[in-house]
Amino acid sequence: MTSTFECHSEDTPRYVLNGSKLHERLALIKDRLGGLPLVFSMKANPFLIHLMDINDYSHIEVCSPGELAICEDAGILPEKIIYSGVNKGASDIMEALSIGSDILTIESLRQAEIINELGVNRGVRVLVRLTSGNQFGMDEDSLINLLQSRNKYPNLEFLGLHYYGGTQKSKLKSVEKDLSKINHALQRLATEAQYSPAMIEYGPGLAADYFSEDPEKADIDLLQGSATLILENAGSSGAKWSIEMGRFIAAPAGRYETSVSDIKISDGINYAILNGGIHHLNYYGQNMAMKVPPIRLNDSSASGDETTYTLCGSLCTVSDVLVREVKLPRLSIGDTLVFDKCGAYSMTEAPFLFLSRDLPSIWVDMDGKLKEIRPYFSSSKLNSF
Numbered sequence: 001m002t003s004t005f006e007c008h009s010e011d012t013p014r015y016v017l018n019g020s021k022l023h024e025r026l027a028l029i030k031d032r033l034g035g036l037p038l039v040f041s042m043k044a045n046p047f048l049i050h051l052m053d054i055n056d057y058s059h060i061e062v063c064s065p066g067e068l069a070i071c072e073d074a075g076i077l078p079e080k081i082i083y084s085g086v087n088k089g090a091s092d093i094m095e096a097l098s099i100g101s102d103i104l105t106i107e108s109l110r111q112a113e114i115i116n117e118l119g120v121n122r123g124v125r126v127l128v129r130l131t132s133g134n135q136f137g138m139d140e141d142s143l144i145n146l147l148q149s150r151n152k153y154p155n156l157e158f159l160g161l162h163y164y165g166g167t168q169k170s171k172l173k174s175v176e177k178d179l180s181k182i183n184h185a186l187q188r189l190a191t192e193a194q195y196s197p198a199m200i201e202y203g204p205g206l207a208a209d210y211f212s213e214d215p216e217k218a219d220i221d222l223l224q225g226s227a228t229l230i231l232e233n234a235g236s237s238g239a240k241w242s243i244e245m246g247r248f249i250a251a252p253a254g255r256y257e258t259s260v261s262d263i264k265i266s267d268g269i270n271y272a273i274l275n276g277g278i279h280h281l282n283y284y285g286q287n288m289a290m291k292v293p294p295i296r297l298n299d300s301s302a303s304g305d306e307t308t309y310t311l312c313g314s315l316c317t318v319s320d321v322l323v324r325e326v327k328l329p330r331l332s333i334g335d336t337l338v339f340d341k342c343g344a345y346s347m348t349e350a351p352f353l354f355l356s357r358d359l360p361s362i363w364v365d366m367d368g369k370l371k372e373i374r375p376y377f378s379s380s381k382l383n384s385f
Helices: 019-032 046-050 065-073 090-099 109-118 140-148 172-192 215-237 247-253
Strands: 014-018 038-041 059-062 081-083 103-106 124-130 156-164 199-203 240-245 254-266 269-274 295-297 306-312 321-329 336-339 361-366 369-374
Touching: 014 019, 014 247, 019 038, 019 215, 019 247, 019 361, 038 199, 046 065, 046 247, 046 369, 059 065, 065 081, 065 090, 081 090, 090 103, 090 109, 103 109, 109 124, 109 140, 109 156, 124 140, 124 172, 140 172, 156 172, 172 199, 172 215, 199 215, 215 240, 240 247, 247 254, 295 321
Parallel strands: 014 361, 038 059, 038 240, 059 081, 081 103, 103 124, 124 156, 156 199, 199 240, 269 306
Antiparallel strands: 014 254, 254 269, 254 336, 295 336, 306 321, 361 369
């Protein structure tokens, strides 16, 4: 007996990484930054390291033993690795040292002591992290005390300073504030600790625009203004600067595809129920789904009157709303919706294990040719024993 109900869109939900868009974004950033070395923060999307020419980056920043293992499996040379993170235990540090990671960051006096103890006769290159007012890094007084007593750490080579001011910063005033704080710390280190760093790794945390009318223009304008400020400071500091980025590089390099499973009207609202949901898609700043990210119907030939929809996922929670109000061509069961610019964080940050639904497959799009790099994975295997 043939079922009346056909199966649609077996390939969704899925993520598709786009190598061309990744390289275009990198070229734009490198052009604006005038050749300053780039550090890729792989927490934004560890899958992208497989699409990168690693030689385009001075380092890959990793923040956990798991990320370190991913780099090892991917064949990334240890001299390309900066091992960072607020919680580094002795075993983590020993693993980073044993493979020959190029640089380790120091976020506390305890980390300095452990790295020094484990780095006997190694000459471990380290960056001391200046806090931006949270649990990460150390304040100026602590940095000064550490560097005043740096002779107590004979196995450490104090290479320089690391500063990351936060994420999704859309105003140039935020970058100016970061640079002012770095310069203030440099002045105090020079006068009170007689220390001048050879290297400064700065993460500006530039916002990737998701919701404006012209996200690409917003990104370019922010990058251009920030680059001008950074280059001015880099040129006058006497240190070699490198710029750490994650989201700003990764965001345009991915899309999320999910299909319409059901359509209904309730209390005058058109609901489209999708086979994905908030456990797959996590745009930064999407408060209560009131903002509309870059979204389109996969069928480029779709035409006719637009209809306003509320797009909901498959989870049994009222929170599973991707967009509360968006105009789209009239949808049908099986249509595929494409959420663009989700190459950063969604693949790892969304709450995948909720309700034990399958993890989406992951594909690579290279010049229009699609290749699956990770099949669907049943999360029920992780939620049971």
